[in-house]
Amino acid sequence: MIEVRDVTKSFGTQQVLRGVSLDIRRGEAVVIIGRSGGGKSILLKHLIGLLQPDSGVVRVDGEDITAMNERSLLRVRRKYGMLFQMAALFDSLTVDENVGFVLRRQGLESETEIRRRIDEALDMVELPGIGNKMPSELSGGMRKRVGLARAIVYRPEIVLYDEPTTGLDPIAADNIDRLIRRVWETLHVTSIAVTHDMKSARTISNRILMLHEGQIYSEGPTSEILESRDPVIYRFVNGISTPQKSE
Amino acid sequence: MPVQLIHQRFRSFITQLGEISQLLMESIGSFRHQRPSWKDFLYQLQFIGVKSQSVVITTGAATGMVLCAQTFLQFHKVKMDTATGAVVSIGMSSELGPVLAALMLTGRVGASMTAELGTMKVTEQIDALRTLAAHPVDTLVVPRFLALLASAPLLTAESVVVGIVSSWWVGVNLLGIDSAYYLVNMTRYTDPPDVLTGLIKSLVFGAIIAVVSCYKGLTCQGGAEGVGKATTEAVVVASISILIINFFLTLFLSRLFYS
Numbered sequence: 001m002i003e004v005r006d007v008t009k010s011f012g013t014q015q016v017l018r019g020v021s022l023d024i025r026r027g028e029a030v031v032i033i034g035r036s037g038g039g040k041s042i043l044l045k046h047l048i049g050l051l052q053p054d055s056g057v058v059r060v061d062g063e064d065i066t067a068m069n070e071r072s073l074l075r076v077r078r079k080y081g082m083l084f085q086m087a088a089l090f091d092s093l094t095v096d097e098n099v100g101f102v103l104r105r106q107g108l109e110s111e112t113e114i115r116r117r118i119d120e121a122l123d124m125v126e127l128p129g130i131g132n133k134m135p136s137e138l139s140g141g142m143r144k145r146v147g148l149a150r151a152i153v154y155r156p157e158i159v160l161y162d163e164p165t166t167g168l169d170p171i172a173a174d175n176i177d178r179l180i181r182r183v184w185e186t187l188h189v190t191s192i193a194v195t196h197d198m199k200s201a202r203t204i205s206n207r208i209l210m211l212h213e214g215q216i217y218s219e220g221p222t223s224e225i226l227e228s229r230d231p232v233i234y235r236f237v238n239g240i241s242t243p244q245k246s247e
Numbered sequence: 248m249p250v251q252l253i254h255q256r257f258r259s260f261i262t263q264l265g266e267i268s269q270l271l272m273e274s275i276g277s278f279r280h281q282r283p284s285w286k287d288f289l290y291q292l293q294f295i296g297v298k299s300q301s302v303v304i305t306t307g308a309a310t311g312m313v314l315c316a317q318t319f320l321q322f323h324k325v326k327m328d329t330a331t332g333a334v335v336s337i338g339m340s341s342e343l344g345p346v347l348a349a350l351m352l353t354g355r356v357g358a359s360m361t362a363e364l365g366t367m368k369v370t371e372q373i374d375a376l377r378t379l380a381a382h383p384v385d386t387l388v389v390p391r392f393l394a395l396l397a398s399a400p401l402l403t404a405e406s407v408v409v410g411i412v413s414s415w416w417v418g419v420n421l422l423g424i425d426s427a428y429y430l431v432n433m434t435r436y437t438d439p440p441d442v443l444t445g446l447i448k449s450l451v452f453g454a455i456i457a458v459v460s461c462y463k464g465l466t467c468q469g470g471a472e473g474v475g476k477a478t479t480e481a482v483v484v485a486s487i488s489i490l491i492i493n494f495f496l497t498l499f500l501s502r503l504f505y506s
Contacts, residue, residue, distance in 0.1 A: 050374050071280065074380045088375035102379045
């Protein structure tokens with residue numbers, strides 16, 4: 001479904017991605033792990049065409065999106081939903097208007113049908129009846145759940161999550177993880193998340209890719225990666241800052 | 248290294264000019280892809296047009312009164328008191344009205360647009376918009392662009408009228424100019440092209456404010472500091488562009504109407 005081949009990306013003199021290649025198949029739940037500042041979010045933004053690589057190719061269903069202009073990308077992006085790190089809700093709109101943004105903009109359905117789908121999405125993220133609130137009135141966890149409702153209300157094929165549990169307390173983070181899992185299971189979407197939260201990675205993925213020094217260092221089933229004895233993976237998964245003598 | 252610095256600045260200037268022109272073309276071309284949202288347009292029209300009136304009226308009145316007093320003081324020396332109205336009327340209609348209204352709009356509306364779009368950029372709201380298959384130019388730039396094109400000439404006309412009326416009041420009641428002569432000379436020497444010049448200028452200035460402010464907001468980088476910097480740059484670039492383009496428009500329009 002998504003193919004990434006030899007993607008490189010630099011910002012000024014700093015090379016963030018150094019020839020990343022990966023494949024994501026339809027219906028998978030993939031998590032990309034790696035250190036903070038290692039380019040995970042940059043890679044995620046390449047998958048939806050928010051950033052263009054310096055070299056390399058990103059194909060979505062066989063179409064090279066790196067060769068597309070912003071208008072052509074709009075068509076491809078209809079396949080995607082994305083939850084941002086800080087939710088990125090439109091702060092001048094209510095929750096209801098945020099969630100229904102795409103539906104109302106497309107204008108393909110009646111207001112009754114739009115209303116029903118907004119309520120359905122808010123029910124799915126366990127936030128019924130908050131449609132009239134403004135984003136500034138919501139907690140961090142609630143904002144992320146509204147962001148998730150906005151990302152899934154139009155039934156995308158692929159949902160991207162950028163650090164979905166960052167900045168949340170453990171209970172709110174667990175709640176988001178459960179919702180991501182539920183979205184993947186019930187809507188049968190392809191789920192791609194970047195995170196450095198190992199508990200979250202265990203809950204929401206069936207395959208993990210590790211980004212290290214600008215390249216995919218390793219990939220495999222979730223349990224295999226989390227139990228790996230490879231020193232780089234082991235240190236990251238277990239949060240060990242320097243190599244231990246016992247290793 | 249001054250040569251390198253000049254080269255870098257020049258390159259940056261040309262790049263920005265190119266990107267601003269591209270944004271202008273995209274805004275105009277947007278109509279082929281997406282019909283502008285009436286709701287967004289009316290919201291912007293209310294914010295730009297209705298809420299800017301007090302600023303524009305005050306500017307027009309103050310300018311008209313000062314221009315009247317200064318012109319009178321000079322003309323009085325050569326016994327041309329009654330020509331004051333004509334000078335104020337032409338000056339306000341073709342130059343001061345459009346330029347000062349545009350500068351006030353740059354400060355009030357342009358700065359606000361850049362700050363709003365810049366904040367949206369740094370909080371990833373613009374990226375969110377793009378992921379929702381909405382083009383930022385269609386959604387954010389076009390309603391503001393159209394609202395400024397509609398508002399700027401109306402606000403300028405309002406400013407000019409208020410300026411002329413207030414200058415008449417100052418001239419007649421405080422400076423002792425005969426009202427009939429004031430009005431006759433004013434209408435005799437003020438031609439329709441003077442008024443048209445002001446309105447055409449205001450339309451161009453409205454487009455400049457919209458495109459420069461939106462461009463600076465959409466290309467804003469960093470956090471709060473980046474938004475502040477972009478807002479300052481938007482006001483400076485738009486104001487200087489208005490002043491420079493005003494000169495060329497004056498030459499061009501005077502040739503067009505009077506040759």
